[in-house]
Amino acid sequence: MPTNQQASKRAVMESTTSMFQRATEKASTDSEELNPALVAAASAAASTLPNPHQAESELLRQLRKRKAMSDAQKKANAESLGVIIADMKVGKRAGRQSSSPAGQILFDDDGRGFTADKGITAELASVHRRCDPLNPLTLSTNQMPLSGFEEMIQWTKEDKLWAYPINNEAGLEEEASVPFHEHIFLEKHLEEGFPDKGPVRHFMELVVGGLSRNPYLSVQHKKEHIAWFREYFHQKEDVLKEADNFLN
Amino acid sequence: MAAPYTHVGHSVQRNGRFLLRHLQAHRTFGWTSAVRQQAAEPKKEQEIIIPKKKTWSKVAVLEALASTVNRDPTAYPYQFQDDPYLSPRNNMEFKLFSLSQESGRAAAKYFVNNHPKFFTKDFAEPHIPCLMPETVTLCLEEVSEEALKERIQLRKVTAAVDMFDQLQQTGTAVSMKTIHNLLDLICLYCDKEPFPEEEPQTEETEQKRRTGQVHRASNYLKLTWKENNNAERIFNTLPERDTRCYSALIRGMVKHGAHAKAFSLYTDLLNNRMTADVHIFNALILAAPDVREVHMEKWDLITELLKQMNEQKIRPNLQTFNNVLKALRRSGLYVRTQAVQVLNEMKAVGIAPSLASYEHILAMFYKPGSSAQNNTVMLQEVISELQGTSFTCRDPHDSMFFLTAMRICFDYKDLELGYRVHSLLEVGENWRLLGDNYHQGIYYGRFFHLLCTMEHLEEVLKWYRLLVPSRYYLNHQSLRTLLQALDTESRLDLLPTIWKDMKTMALDNNSDLLDELLRLMTREEHSAEVQDSFADCVLDINKAFDSKPNLEWSTSGLTDATTLLLRASRTQKAWEMLQLFKSKNRVPCEVLLNSFLTACHAEANKQRAVELVQLSAAFYLPSTARLAQRVQAEFDLTEEQRDLLSELGTSGEPETDVRESSPL
Numbered sequence: 001m002p003t004n005q006q007a008s009k010r011a012v013m014e015s016t017t018s019m020f021q022r023a024t025e026k027a028s029t030d031s032e033e034l035n036p037a038l039v040a041a042a043s044a045a046a047s048t049l050p051n052p053h054q055a056e057s058e059l060l061r062q063l064r065k066r067k068a069m070s071d072a073q074k075k076a077n078a079e080s081l082g083v084i085i086a087d088m089k090v091g092k093r094a095g096r097q098s099s100s101p102a103g104q105i106l107f108d109d110d111g112r113g114f115t116a117d118k119g120i121t122a123e124l125a126s127v128h129r130r131c132d133p134l135n136p137l138t139l140s141t142n143q144m145p146l147s148g149f150e151e152m153i154q155w156t157k158e159d160k161l162w163a164y165p166i167n168n169e170a171g172l173e174e175e176a177s178v179p180f181h182e183h184i185f186l187e188k189h190l191e192e193g194f195p196d197k198g199p200v201r202h203f204m205e206l207v208v209g210g211l212s213r214n215p216y217l218s219v220q221h222k223k224e225h226i227a228w229f230r231e232y233f234h235q236k237e238d239v240l241k242e243a244d245n246f247l248n
Numbered sequence: 249m250a251a252p253y254t255h256v257g258h259s260v261q262r263n264g265r266f267l268l269r270h271l272q273a274h275r276t277f278g279w280t281s282a283v284r285q286q287a288a289e290p291k292k293e294q295e296i297i298i299p300k301k302k303t304w305s306k307v308a309v310l311e312a313l314a315s316t317v318n319r320d321p322t323a324y325p326y327q328f329q330d331d332p333y334l335s336p337r338n339n340m341e342f343k344l345f346s347l348s349q350e351s352g353r354a355a356a357k358y359f360v361n362n363h364p365k366f367f368t369k370d371f372a373e374p375h376i377p378c379l380m381p382e383t384v385t386l387c388l389e390e391v392s393e394e395a396l397k398e399r400i401q402l403r404k405v406t407a408a409v410d411m412f413d414q415l416q417q418t419g420t421a422v423s424m425k426t427i428h429n430l431l432d433l434i435c436l437y438c439d440k441e442p443f444p445e446e447e448p449q450t451e452e453t454e455q456k457r458r459t460g461q462v463h464r465a466s467n468y469l470k471l472t473w474k475e476n477n478n479a480e481r482i483f484n485t486l487p488e489r490d491t492r493c494y495s496a497l498i499r500g501m502v503k504h505g506a507h508a509k510a511f512s513l514y515t516d517l518l519n520n521r522m523t524a525d526v527h528i529f530n531a532l533i534l535a536a537p538d539v540r541e542v543h544m545e546k547w548d549l550i551t552e553l554l555k556q557m558n559e560q561k562i563r564p565n566l567q568t569f570n571n572v573l574k575a576l577r578r579s580g581l582y583v584r585t586q587a588v589q590v591l592n593e594m595k596a597v598g599i600a601p602s603l604a605s606y607e608h609i610l611a612m613f614y615k616p617g618s619s620a621q622n623n624t625v626m627l628q629e630v631i632s633e634l635q636g637t638s639f640t641c642r643d644p645h646d647s648m649f650f651l652t653a654m655r656i657c658f659d660y661k662d663l664e665l666g667y668r669v670h671s672l673l674e675v676g677e678n679w680r681l682l683g684d685n686y687h688q689g690i691y692y693g694r695f696f697h698l699l700c701t702m703e704h705l706e707e708v709l710k711w712y713r714l715l716v717p718s719r720y721y722l723n724h725q726s727l728r729t730l731l732q733a734l735d736t737e738s739r740l741d742l743l744p745t746i747w748k749d750m751k752t753m754a755l756d757n758n759s760d761l762l763d764e765l766l767r768l769m770t771r772e773e774h775s776a777e778v779q780d781s782f783a784d785c786v787l788d789i790n791k792a793f794d795s796k797p798n799l800e801w802s803t804s805g806l807t808d809a810t811t812l813l814l815r816a817s818r819t820q821k822a823w824e825m826l827q828l829f830k831s832k833n834r835v836p837c838e839v840l841l842n843s844f845l846t847a848c849h850a851e852a853n854k855q856r857a858v859e860l861v862q863l864s865a866a867f868y869l870p871s872t873a874r875l876a877q878r879v880q881a882e883f884d885l886t887e888e889q890r891d892l893l894s895e896l897g898t899s900g901e902p903e904t905d906v907r908e909s910s911p912l
Contacts, residue, residue: 136644137641137642137643137644139644140641140644140645140646140647140683141641141646141647141680141681141683142679142680142681142682142683142684142688143680144325144326144327145326145327146314146317146319146326147314147317147326148326149310149311149313149314149317150314150326151326152310153307153310153311153314156306156307156310157306157307158378159376159377159378160376160378160379163306163307164309164310165309170374171373171374171375172374
């Protein structure tokens with residue numbers, strides 16, 4: 001962020017409010033997509049550090065990353081498909097993925113061949129038995145669909161198509177079991193690891209406020225987000241203490 | 249989604265009794281039939297339990313919709329309903345197009361799996377595992393059981409064996425389950441790679457390709473069990489072998505032809521005082537006919553195996569009995585009488601016979617070509633027993649049942665039974681048991697033949713419209729049968745429609761068929777419109793002959809064509825056709841020329857008559873003189889024409905000429 005570097009070079013250690021103002025206008029020019037209050041707070045917190053531009057850039061990068069994820073999910077358009085970045089899988093789906101391809105080779109009933117058991121549940125096994133091209137029973141029967149409806153039935157059984165009548169929350173059963181207050185009331189995570197007062201606390205409260213309004217991340221993600229910040233500020237603790245003494 | 253339905257359920261339950269009371273009181277007809285049916289239940293039920301909620305399966309809505317769609321006899325199969333140009337018109341096109349569709353899918357899958365770096369973004373929520381790239385390459389390289397499991401799962405035989413050997417060398421213990429899977433893998437694929445990788449283009453491969461595809465031919469040869477291959481070697485190195493290991497080996501040996509070894513391994517198992525399992529016995533029963541020469545001994549061996557199975561308290565399954573029947577098929581006549589007993593045994597054990605069992609029995613008793621049975625009583629009993637049942641495929645051999653049944657019906661010319669077999673096929677999803685398009689074609693071909701030979705023409709045509717071309721593509725043989733049927737019933741006026749179908753199905757590339765068609769059309773005189781339609785047909789056929797270079801006119805074909813055109817009074821066209829004789833080196837017969845002359849006389853075309861005689865003279869036909877006389881007698885000719893004719897008449901002496909064709 002070149003403009004930031006230039007600004008920091010010209011910046012003089014003045015009172016907090018003027019720093020705050022300058023940081024605000026500089027930051028807002030090149031990061032307009034982030035919430036300006038959040039950005040301002042980030043800059044304020046960062047400017048207490050000796051290397052403000054780097055700290056600010058790190059903080060902003062982290063914020064931006066999470067915002068990009070939320071934005072990506074928000075951009076669910078007319079096809080009603082959400083956009084999830086590859087590493088943001090819900091734990092259940094990762095579990096399903098690992099169980100399906102890595103199956104064991106079992107004996108087939110008719111003693112003629114072997115089918116890879118592609119699923120743990122019996123239903124999955126029967127579905128994949130039907131779609132499995134290596135199964136001699138499937139090979140000797142005609143599996144072609146007679147109409148578009150039958151094709152859609154096959155796709156539904158292969159999990160390629162939504163099941164009718166459409167349930168918007170299909171596949172999100174895990175999320176349905178998480179109570180709402182765990183999403184919203186996140187201040188309890190701020191009780192330990194963060195100072196009680198000061199710009200850092202202020203910043204974190206804004207972070208928590210933003211997270212509580214974010215419907216796209218799971219509770220686990222939000223906790224990880226806060227933990228990241230906890231770790232970060234813990235590492236920079238000595239730097240922060242120095243700056244505090246200097247200010248006061 | 250549960251919320252709205254529970255609400256309805258609640259309201260119905262609340263109002264249920266209320267409704268019932270009203271129903272009993274008023275007996276109006278305003279209620280739906282469902283309520284009425286529920287209320288009409290026997291009076292001893294005071295309450296009707298209406299469920300609070302009904303759960304439907306994932307595909308219930310789609311299944312209900314699919315049940316509204318019947319098979320359309322005028323439409324192409326669903327997978328081709330995209331581009332009219334790419335709708336298959338005959339068997340060859342069907343195979344080509346469906347193979348190309350599959351190869352497209354395979355190519356896409358190949359690309360996705362081999363270049364996963366292009367497919368990292370996952371847009372779908374919830375996640376669709378089968379659309380994401382599968383791992384086809386090995387990730388784990390270190391020597392560990394996990395790597396071995398991965399190789400087994402990816403079905404890489406040589407890599408798995410190597411990894412196992414490395415594990416043995418390092419002394420790592422491998423779990424029994426993994427060993428079982430490894431042995432299964434090797435025995436299934438007979439120690440060869442199931443999906444050989446494409447070799448990178450190097451000089452050696454180029455040379456190999458030039459010297460002939462030797463290394464590729466080996467892929468198509470039947471796999472044979474080699475002596476001391478990896479499976480046996482690993483098996484022998486195992487410190488403890490349990491039933492499952494023996495089972496894998498025995499099944500692999502039987503599958504790949506090492507029958508004697510399978511039996512010796514089985515005796516080994518018995519010597520170690522272990523019990524076998526049902527799969528071992530199934531495999532051994534299948535292999536029994538190959539290790540004994542005499543039929544009786546085969547049967548003795550099978551009974552011996554079954555007795556041992558009983559002793560070891562192993563329950564037989566469907567495959568056991570089907571294998572017994574299959575083995576019996578290869579045995580002599582006496583042992584076949586045991587086959588029916590096998591069915592009784594199945595019923596005693598409680599296993600329902602599958603279609604494959606019936607097929608084995610029918611094939612045993614109705615051998616093609618022989619007339620051992622003189623009626624179809626057995627098949628009738630089988631069909632009566634199976635009537636109305638909906639089948640699922642329980643044995644890969646099930647698909648042969650309908651083919652064998654229809655073959656028997658055709659051999660014995662039993663139309664009624666053929667209809668019954670076909671109605672059994674139409675029940676539910678049984679038609680899927682016919683298998684792929686090839687077997688389907690055989691079945692419908694036999695059915696169609698049976699109809700053509702035994703049934704009235706109206707029925708035949710009804711079935712023709714039903715089956716062709718949505719389910720069955722005619723071939724030359726069946727077309728000939730159809731033409732014969734038309735001939736027998738003297739409905740030759742339908743020939744032009746058949747010709748149109750022939751063109752669509754690309755059956756107009758056989759000159760014999762076209763000659764047959766022309767001959768049938770020429771056989772009798774018909775009414776004027778029919779003759780007209782025949783003439784159009786002939787012109788069409790002419791175009792076909794012109795456009796296809798490998799089709800050759802024959803003399804009879806040309807004669808018939810010309811005659812037909814004459815009968816429809818298209819003399820000009822007939823004249824052009826007559827010129828074709830010369831160009832195709834065929835000689836017209838006298839009958840044709842005479843009839844042409846008659847036509848010319850009817851039109852009072854003197855010039856043509858003279859030209860006709862000239863033509864005849866050009867062929868050095870002996871009939872030239874007679875023709876000349878006729879022309880002179882019947883026509884009113886000018887002087888020069890008379891001179892010409894007299895010249896031709898005298899010069900056309902009856903001399904034997906090489907070019908004169910034999911009487912047609």
